[in-house]
Amino acid sequence: MPKILILLVHPALEKSKANQMLLDSIPNSENITLHDLYEEYPNFSINVKAEQNLIADHQIILFQHPLYWYSCPPLMKLWIDMVLEDGWAYGPGGNQLSGKKWIQVITTGGSKDAYSKSGFHGYETEDFLLPFRRTAELCGMDFLKPFLVQGTFQLTELDLQKESNRYSKFINQLLGGIYE
Amino acid sequence: MNELSFFIQALIYLTSAIIIVPIANRLGLGSVLGYLIAGIVIGPFVFGFVGTEGKDMLHFAEFGVVMMLFAIGLELELDLLWRLKFWLLGLGGLQIILTTIITAAFSFGFGFQWKPALALGLILSLSSTAIVLQTLKEKGLMKSVSGQAAFSVLLFQDMAVIPILAIFPMLSDSEVTTSSHGHSLIEHLPGYVKTLVVLSVVIGIILVGKYLLSPFFRLLAKSGNREIFTGASLLLVIAISVLMGSVGVSAALGTFLGGVVLASSEFRHELESNIEPFKGLLLGLFFLSVGASMDLPVVMESPSKILGIVFGIIFTKALVLFLLGLVFRLPLDQNLYFSLALSQVGEFSFVLFGYSEGLGLFQQETIVILVACVAVSMALTPVLLLLYEKTIFGFLESKIPKKQTEQNIHKQENPVIICGFGRFGNMLGRFLRSNAIGITILDFDADRVEMLGRFGFKVYFGDATRLELLESAGLEHAKVLVAALDNPEKQAELIRNVSQHYPKIKIVARAGDREGAYDLKEMGVQYIYRETRETAVLMGRDVLRLLGTRSYTAEKAKNLFLKHDDETFHELFDLRRDRVQYMSLAKQRNAELERLMLVDLGQEEELGRDPWSEMER
Numbered sequence: 001m002p003k004i005l006i007l008l009v010h011p012a013l014e015k016s017k018a019n020q021m022l023l024d025s026i027p028n029s030e031n032i033t034l035h036d037l038y039e040e041y042p043n044f045s046i047n048v049k050a051e052q053n054l055i056a057d058h059q060i061i062l063f064q065h066p067l068y069w070y071s072c073p074p075l076m077k078l079w080i081d082m083v084l085e086d087g088w089a090y091g092p093g094g095n096q097l098s099g100k101k102w103i104q105v106i107t108t109g110g111s112k113d114a115y116s117k118s119g120f121h122g123y124e125t126e127d128f129l130l131p132f133r134r135t136a137e138l139c140g141m142d143f144l145k146p147f148l149v150q151g152t153f154q155l156t157e158l159d160l161q162k163e164s165n166r167y168s169k170f171i172n173q174l175l176g177g178i179y180e
Numbered sequence: 181m182n183e184l185s186f187f188i189q190a191l192i193y194l195t196s197a198i199i200i201v202p203i204a205n206r207l208g209l210g211s212v213l214g215y216l217i218a219g220i221v222i223g224p225f226v227f228g229f230v231g232t233e234g235k236d237m238l239h240f241a242e243f244g245v246v247m248m249l250f251a252i253g254l255e256l257e258l259d260l261l262w263r264l265k266f267w268l269l270g271l272g273g274l275q276i277i278l279t280t281i282i283t284a285a286f287s288f289g290f291g292f293q294w295k296p297a298l299a300l301g302l303i304l305s306l307s308s309t310a311i312v313l314q315t316l317k318e319k320g321l322m323k324s325v326s327g328q329a330a331f332s333v334l335l336f337q338d339m340a341v342i343p344i345l346a347i348f349p350m351l352s353d354s355e356v357t358t359s360s361h362g363h364s365l366i367e368h369l370p371g372y373v374k375t376l377v378v379l380s381v382v383i384g385i386i387l388v389g390k391y392l393l394s395p396f397f398r399l400l401a402k403s404g405n406r407e408i409f410t411g412a413s414l415l416l417v418i419a420i421s422v423l424m425g426s427v428g429v430s431a432a433l434g435t436f437l438g439g440v441v442l443a444s445s446e447f448r449h450e451l452e453s454n455i456e457p458f459k460g461l462l463l464g465l466f467f468l469s470v471g472a473s474m475d476l477p478v479v480m481e482s483p484s485k486i487l488g489i490v491f492g493i494i495f496t497k498a499l500v501l502f503l504l505g506l507v508f509r510l511p512l513d514q515n516l517y518f519s520l521a522l523s524q525v526g527e528f529s530f531v532l533f534g535y536s537e538g539l540g541l542f543q544q545e546t547i548v549i550l551v552a553c554v555a556v557s558m559a560l561t562p563v564l565l566l567l568y569e570k571t572i573f574g575f576l577e578s579k580i581p582k583k584q585t586e587q588n589i590h591k592q593e594n595p596v597i598i599c600g601f602g603r604f605g606n607m608l609g610r611f612l613r614s615n616a617i618g619i620t621i622l623d624f625d626a627d628r629v630e631m632l633g634r635f636g637f638k639v640y641f642g643d644a645t646r647l648e649l650l651e652s653a654g655l656e657h658a659k660v661l662v663a664a665l666d667n668p669e670k671q672a673e674l675i676r677n678v679s680q681h682y683p684k685i686k687i688v689a690r691a692g693d694r695e696g697a698y699d700l701k702e703m704g705v706q707y708i709y710r711e712t713r714e715t716a717v718l719m720g721r722d723v724l725r726l727l728g729t730r731s732y733t734a735e736k737a738k739n740l741f742l743k744h745d746d747e748t749f750h751e752l753f754d755l756r757r758d759r760v761q762y763m764s765l766a767k768q769r770n771a772e773l774e775r776l777m778l779v780d781l782g783q784e785e786e787l788g789r790d791p792w793s794e795m796e797r
Binding site: 011012013014038039040042043 | 730731732733734735736
């Protein structure tokens, strides 16, 4: 069974209903590690070695984060800059990540329609993820389709419940080796 | 000399120094030349304020040289001496040998017998430690390549005086006369016993210095009586001089040794600053009496002869030094400076001439002329250096790449001085040390100093409110002074002293509470730290965390609080006299802070939204 590392990156989790519910729906499993970056590194001083060891121990890396300004929160960018070192993650001898899966779990305030060619933002959500895709590819990782929870501003309690169930199922599939 | 005439003498010496030295300094001549000129002016041949007792005064004032060597010794740790060994032995040794051979050959050519010629060569090969070191110090050149080279040579010369004194009797044909100078206790003993006695005295000084003096000073320090400590410092120097003198070794060398032994002690800076005023005055007196004892009529009688000899000596010595400088690869500009600086004949020559007079090595007239030559050469040194600096040095300095100057220079001055090494200074010291920042620590608690010394901290005992102590701890070269004394009055005194005399240095001060911080701000301190503030707020942050607040949020709350507290501090500072307004503003600001915090913690929504809450919920 593959081991999943969930990197939660949310600077204001206490204000995000959607993310809290998603977290609550993560199945209980020995093979899942939840790692809350803003909780771990409030001063932004990332322990690179510890992070690398953590990744080495898992096959699926799942970034759960909100979409801020068409990108990730600042600590996640810092994490990428610091942890994915030359010679470890890429470059000569940098093969520690090869074959691992990269998946982003993204919540957006705007709806699916807003993130479309004809919508308000003019591009698909996945178009904005191009830098992440290239990063994963450079490290020899499989960049998988992101898991999106969109339109969180409008979602009702019931909608959120549905999304949570979907997330729970998604993770169980990953544990079962099923990738979409 | 009766009491009144003693005071009159003091009056004359001090007045002349006070008038002429500042003028000489203003003219850029340096204080050494100032003292020499002042000496000539009050001497028997210009105004005649002081009589021919100048020579006696000279003997007394030689104690200034002794103290200077003690102070130099204090600044020298053994590893520095070890690093200099190459220059010390190579440069210093060769300088003496070559100069002696050349000057002896010249003297032989001028009709001296070979033995007196050799003696003269040895005497003239020595340079003036007092003049050169004082000049180098005043110009801040002690750490330059030329400074270190000059220092090595001088040190070697000072040590060479001992064997020279031993050789002189052998050069004398007349066996009978024992010198007026050599009344040492061990004179009548056979040669090997003498050597043994000298050796055991030297070893004794090293052992006592290493194992007994620190506990002794610690005991004195605990009494908290500063005068006693100063007295003990003086006693130490005098005792070593007497001891060394009584076994026929130069007192200067003995105290130098004593200084080196004490250089690694925690009392180093305190000793240095205790000796400093005496040393300065006595050195001044020394130069004054050199000036006063200069036999002007002799110079005036045959000026061309004297000037000829003086320039001959200066030229020969400078040439030898310059050639050696080339061999030892000193950069050109530094080499020229070094050669000129050491080109005079030193103060030990007065001693040696007197000694050789007793031995009947030279005729009386010869000695009078040569002593005058020595004095003139000493007086000329600052002038020569000044001329060199004003002309060639500036020109060369711009042309020569600086790459070599950094080598061999050991930076002893630390950028940070910490005054007070209690729980607060201690933490700061550990932080800075772990960041490879050099720190010099001063503390007035003898037990603590000893204890921290065992932990590998370089801590010096001393009262940091004394400017001389701070200066000998390297205040001049420090960038930051940390004021962390426990006693608020001492703390204030320290800050006032430093900011008044060294306005450029940055003062970082610790305050106990808000009131203490106001006092510091009132004194103009820019960087104030309340010792318990950060820790208390850090603790607050962790309490928030324990109560379930996310750590990043708690961290933000901590930062917000500290920032708000900073702003409030400066606002309230202006109102601290008006209790009513003060309280009202303080209350208002507290209420503001509470509201801000609640908003940030997400417990109050209507006010000032977090930018991130706009993006996604």
